[in-house]
Amino acid sequence: xxxxxxxxxxxxxxxxxxxxxxxxxxxxxxxxxxxxxxxxxxxxxxxxxxxxxxxxxxxxxxxxxxxxxxxxxxxxxxxxxxxxxxxxxxxxxxxxxxxxxxxxxxxxxxxxxxxxxxxxxxxxxxxxxxxxxxxxxxxxxxxxxxxxxxxxxxxxxxxxxxxxxxxxxxxxxxxxxxxxxxxxxxxxxxxxxxxxxxxxxxxxxxxxxxxxxxxxxxxxxxxxxxxxxxxxxxxxxxxxxxxxxxxxxxxxxxxxxxxxxxxxxxxxxxxxxxxxxxxxxxxxxxxxxxxxxxxxxxxxxxxxxxxxxxxxxxxxxxxxxxxxxxxxxxxxxxxxxxxxxxxxxxxxxxxxxxxxxxxxxxxxxxxxxxxxxxxxxxxxxxxxxxxxxxxxxxxxxxxxxxxxxxxxxxxxxxxxxxxxxxxxxxxxxxxxxxxxxxxxxxxxxxxxxxxxxxxxxxxxxx
Amino acid sequence: xxxxxxxxxxxxxxxxxxxxxxxxxxxxxxxxxxxxxxxxxxxxxxxxxxxxxxxxxxxxxxxxxxxxxxxxxxxxxxxxxxxxxxxxxxxxxxxxxxxxxxxxxxxxxxxxxxxxxxxxxxxxxxxxxxxxxxxxxxxxxxxxxxxxxxxxxxxxxxxxxxxxxxxxxxxxxxxxxxxxxxxxxxxxxxxxxxxxxxxxxxxxxxxxxxxxxxxxxxxxxxxxxxxxxxxxxxxxxxxxxxxxxxxxxxxxxxxxxxxxxxxxxxxxxxxxxxxxxxxxxxxxxxxxxxxxxxxxxxxxxxxxxxxxxxxxxxxxxxxxxxxxxxxxxxxxxxxxxxxxxxxxxxxxxxxxxxxxxxxxxxxxxxxxxxxxxxxxxxxxxxxxxxxxxxxxxxxxxxxxxxxxxxxxxxxxxxxxxxxxxxxxxxxxxxxxxxxxxxxxxxxxxxxxxxxxxxxxxxxxxxxxxx
Numbered sequence: 001x002x003x004x005x006x007x008x009x010x011x012x013x014x015x016x017x018x019x020x021x022x023x024x025x026x027x028x029x030x031x032x033x034x035x036x037x038x039x040x041x042x043x044x045x046x047x048x049x050x051x052x053x054x055x056x057x058x059x060x061x062x063x064x065x066x067x068x069x070x071x072x073x074x075x076x077x078x079x080x081x082x083x084x085x086x087x088x089x090x091x092x093x094x095x096x097x098x099x100x101x102x103x104x105x106x107x108x109x110x111x112x113x114x115x116x117x118x119x120x121x122x123x124x125x126x127x128x129x130x131x132x133x134x135x136x137x138x139x140x141x142x143x144x145x146x147x148x149x150x151x152x153x154x155x156x157x158x159x160x161x162x163x164x165x166x167x168x169x170x171x172x173x174x175x176x177x178x179x180x181x182x183x184x185x186x187x188x189x190x191x192x193x194x195x196x197x198x199x200x201x202x203x204x205x206x207x208x209x210x211x212x213x214x215x216x217x218x219x220x221x222x223x224x225x226x227x228x229x230x231x232x233x234x235x236x237x238x239x240x241x242x243x244x245x246x247x248x249x250x251x252x253x254x255x256x257x258x259x260x261x262x263x264x265x266x267x268x269x270x271x272x273x274x275x276x277x278x279x280x281x282x283x284x285x286x287x288x289x290x291x292x293x294x295x296x297x298x299x300x301x302x303x304x305x306x307x308x309x310x311x312x313x314x315x316x317x318x319x320x321x322x323x324x325x326x327x328x329x330x331x332x333x334x335x336x337x338x339x340x341x342x343x344x345x346x347x348x349x350x351x352x353x354x355x356x357x358x359x360x361x362x363x364x365x366x367x368x369x370x371x372x373x374x375x376x377x378x379x380x381x382x383x384x385x386x387x388x389x390x391x392x393x394x395x396x397x398x399x400x401x402x403x404x405x406x407x408x409x410x411x412x413x414x415x416x417x418x419x420x421x422x423x424x425x426x427x428x429x430x431x432x433x434x435x436x437x438x439x440x441x442x443x444x445x446x447x448x449x450x451x452x453x454x455x456x457x458x459x460x461x462x
Numbered sequence: 463x464x465x466x467x468x469x470x471x472x473x474x475x476x477x478x479x480x481x482x483x484x485x486x487x488x489x490x491x492x493x494x495x496x497x498x499x500x501x502x503x504x505x506x507x508x509x510x511x512x513x514x515x516x517x518x519x520x521x522x523x524x525x526x527x528x529x530x531x532x533x534x535x536x537x538x539x540x541x542x543x544x545x546x547x548x549x550x551x552x553x554x555x556x557x558x559x560x561x562x563x564x565x566x567x568x569x570x571x572x573x574x575x576x577x578x579x580x581x582x583x584x585x586x587x588x589x590x591x592x593x594x595x596x597x598x599x600x601x602x603x604x605x606x607x608x609x610x611x612x613x614x615x616x617x618x619x620x621x622x623x624x625x626x627x628x629x630x631x632x633x634x635x636x637x638x639x640x641x642x643x644x645x646x647x648x649x650x651x652x653x654x655x656x657x658x659x660x661x662x663x664x665x666x667x668x669x670x671x672x673x674x675x676x677x678x679x680x681x682x683x684x685x686x687x688x689x690x691x692x693x694x695x696x697x698x699x700x701x702x703x704x705x706x707x708x709x710x711x712x713x714x715x716x717x718x719x720x721x722x723x724x725x726x727x728x729x730x731x732x733x734x735x736x737x738x739x740x741x742x743x744x745x746x747x748x749x750x751x752x753x754x755x756x757x758x759x760x761x762x763x764x765x766x767x768x769x770x771x772x773x774x775x776x777x778x779x780x781x782x783x784x785x786x787x788x789x790x791x792x793x794x795x796x797x798x799x800x801x802x803x804x805x806x807x808x809x810x811x812x813x814x815x816x817x818x819x820x821x822x823x824x825x826x827x828x829x830x831x832x833x834x835x836x837x838x839x840x841x842x843x844x845x846x847x848x849x850x851x852x853x854x855x856x857x858x859x860x861x862x863x864x865x866x867x868x869x870x871x872x873x874x875x876x877x878x879x880x881x882x883x884x885x886x887x888x889x890x891x892x893x894x895x896x897x898x899x900x901x902x903x904x905x906x907x908x909x910x911x912x913x914x915x916x917x918x919x920x921x922x923x924x925x926x927x928x
Contacts, residue, residue: 040544042548045719045723046719046722046723047553048552048553048554049520049548049551049552049553050521051521051522051523051544051548051807052520052521052522052523052544052545052547052548053522053523053524053525053541053544053807054523054524054540054541054543054544055523055524055525055526055537055805056526057510057525057526057527057805058527059508070500070503071503071504072502072503072504072505073504073505073506073507074504074505074506074507075506075507075508076507076508076509076510076527077507077509077527082507086507089505090505093503093504093505093582096582096583096586097500097503097586098499098500098590100499100500100501102499129547133547133551137551150723150724150847151723152719152720152723152847153905186723187723187724187846187847187848189724194724194726194847194848195848196846196847196848196850197846197847236692236693267496267497267605268497268604268605269604269605269641271648347506348492348502348504348506349502349504387844387852388852388854388874388924389841389842389854389872389874391650391872393641393648393649393650394647394648394649396689396871396872398854398872398873398874398924399852399854399874399924400850400852400874400876400924402846417850418850418876418877418878418922420692420852420874420876420922420924421924422689422692422873422874422924458692458924460692460693460922460924462694462876462877462922
């Protein structure tokens with residue numbers, strides 16, 4: 001690829017320098033994560049175009065091991081002197097840190113990633129500033145078609161970059177990425193009625209069709225804001241609540257991921273144990289998969305933060321725990337192998353995380369599930385968004401619903417304000433799960449989920 | 463720093479358009495110890511210059527980590543091109559920027575050198591010991607974590623209309639948490655503190671051991687605590703909860719960019735929005751709290767910070783401004799423009815936000831409360847432009863007939879900020895800034911602090927329903 005040839009060369013040279021300086025200074029092994037990013041951005045604020053910006057830069061982080069002691073240092077410079085100082089700093093930190101038997105920098109099992117997706121689009125990497133201006137003008141025009149919309153901010157960014165992980169044990173992975181991201185944040189106002197803020201963000205890694213996607217997603221966002229202008233009361237009750245795909249992912253799945261984190265498991269803070277693998281721990285309807293290979297989602301990665309090729313991981317199938325998320329640290333402590341879930345960038349050492357989660361659909365359609373509900377005439381809360389706290393340890397959650405709806409007898413009545421919900425994640429994904437819809441949605445180019453019908457949730461109406 | 467400032471100034475003063483250059487060097491170090499193991503010990507250096515230009519009423523911005531004269535000139539050229547490009551699209555031009563408060567000179571906050579000179583090795587030893595002490599507090603403590611972060615900020619802000627401010631400050635924070643477990647139940651307790659200053663500034667109110675004890679005790683107590691019933695209730699909010707209310711629910715709605723977008727505070731200057739007991743401020747430096755976590759002498763547009771009185775005796779008095787919004791409203795800037803890193807453009811952000819103390823002792827407020835809750839230990843929160851807010855609280859104590867009776871598990875507090883502040887009928891003498899370990903998120907993070915006295919008010923508390 002000619003486009004970023006010079007930058008790739010500089011990134012690889014600086015990374016080699018960091019590793020060699022660290023080894024010279026006494027490190028037993030060293031790993032470097034390096035990035036180069038170049039972006040142009042046009043932003044909107046207060047119904048108008050606000051700022052155009054352009055920048056590029058490198059970032060490097062070096063992790064060293066001296067015996068079982070680890071040190072880490074990072075910088076954003078290509079300067080040889082500074083790179084040397086950073087390597088020395090990492091070795092110095094390792095020198096006074098106590099032993100931790102789980103640290104490791106491992107040799108590559110394979111530097112080959114089976115590339116099922118392409119993250120680089122030559123056409124997208126050469127989009128002109130004029131086209132970028134056209135796109136954001138279309139976005140603003142669509143969003144502001146209705147005078148009741150209050151646009152707080154919006155962005156359209158074109159970016160391209162490199163991501164590299166290399167170590168002294170033979171791992172060497174580098175990936176090139178081009179992307180266009182766009183986002184909007186705003187509310188709707190009519191008379192004294194003001195809706196809550198809402199936000200959306202999208203990504204595309206292919207130039208073809210972006211203009212249409214921008215217009216379509218902006219229109220959807222505008223319409224969802226306007227819908228929230230019609231507000232009315234909710235009722236307090238304890239019982240069935242409907243969670244949108246966004247609510248399922250934000251409230252329920254994030255907590256599940258905490259307990260599947262290999263490092264949390266190693267520390268003994270997970271509610272589950274390694275021996276629970278193969279056991280039914282959640283409702284049999286739960287099928288949860290982590291896949292990093294959808295290029296139209298934000299987190300599409302072909303190798304992880306330690307250079308391990310990523311893979312699709314089935315986390316739960318029919319409620320049965322299939323695997324935890326491991327990096328080398330947690331895998332070493334638990335006598336497992338990394339399954340490519342080290343995450344992070346150059347500013348810090350690797351941690352563990354998921355990539356792009358998908359909760360699989362149920363068998364019945366939304367309308368069939370609605371008809372089967374017991375509380376039809378008393379009303380039911382449909383949670384679209386949520387602003388609150390979830391205690392990942394206990395699974396207890398409590399917060400205010402946003403942009404959420406009140407339904408009676410299978411019909412939308414109005415949106416609600418000042419309504420709180422509380423419940424427990426594990427109850428919701430256990431006996432409290434009444435059904436998952438056949439229809440699913442990818443939320444903000446991130447996770448995918450169906451709509452969930454859940455029992456045992458407390459609703460407190462203002 | 464002086465040589466660099468001279469070089470930047472030379473380039474900037476040759477710019478054909480209004481230009482602002484901001485050099486920012488951040489050196490940060492982080493430590494994290496869990497269950498006796500050092501999970502993280504790291505050091506980071508990020509430096510560069512962000513250049514912002516105003517051409518025909520439109521902003522352009524470019525940043526670079528190349529500090530050579532050629533690198534700076536290239537960034538300036540790009541910023542001008544960006545601004546020119548945007549000016550063809552912009553409907554409403556940015557007005558001429560007011561120059562009140564533009565600063566020249568060197569500005570350094572106390573504690574920078576002391577924190578810099580203390581070796582990281584000593585800090586790590588203290589963090590390891592603190593974590594061990596938390597674990598040793600109770601057999602039910604399953605996991606303990608101690609995390610420490612520090613940031614050294616060196617900045618130069620130069621504008622073509624006269625600012626030349628060179629500033630240095632150091633911020634640090636420490637977090638102790640304990641997870642207790644018994645009979646299948648789990649609970650977490652935390653104690654955090656954040657300051658601007660030296661290592662010792664972190665421990666002026668509680669020693670590191672006392673902080674650990676407090677986190678461990680909370681985790682153990684919460685294990686047996688029941689969930690509370692939900693509904694509209696009388697609440698006494700602790701200084702930390704008041705800080706969250708000031709910051710999230712009031713502060714954001716009075717940031718002038720949000721006001722212009724249509725926040726609930728729009729058009730309410732001069733209106734009664736709170737009880738007459740309430741005077742609410744946002745300040746760069748706070749009297750009697752010299753090490754406030756959001757302390758700042760000069761903002762990222764080179765404007766001297768000041769104490770901005772947002773609500774005075776219950777009446778909305780001022781919004782928070784950068785230079786652009788001050789021009790729009792025809793007032794002086796308030797020194798609230800802040801950027802997280804050199805790559806970021808300055809946004810309107812809070813610094814230290816607080817309610818002034820009152821005349822009543824906390825004990826008197828509790829004794830005069832027939833039925834309510836004392837709410838403490840915030841878990842974070844959010845608010846809308848409508849002023850509707852949501853805060854998590856880890857510790858909720860029931861008050862019955864003037865006495866604290868039992869503890870409940872964490873809950874969510876919600877309400878409309880101005881309505882809640884209008885319901886305030888008691889404000890304590892006791893005053894703390896208590897959110898210095900917190901970061902505000904608004905596209906970019908910002909280090910802030912907030913607090914105040916204990917206040918008694920009415921708000922919704924989220925809990926279980928029968």
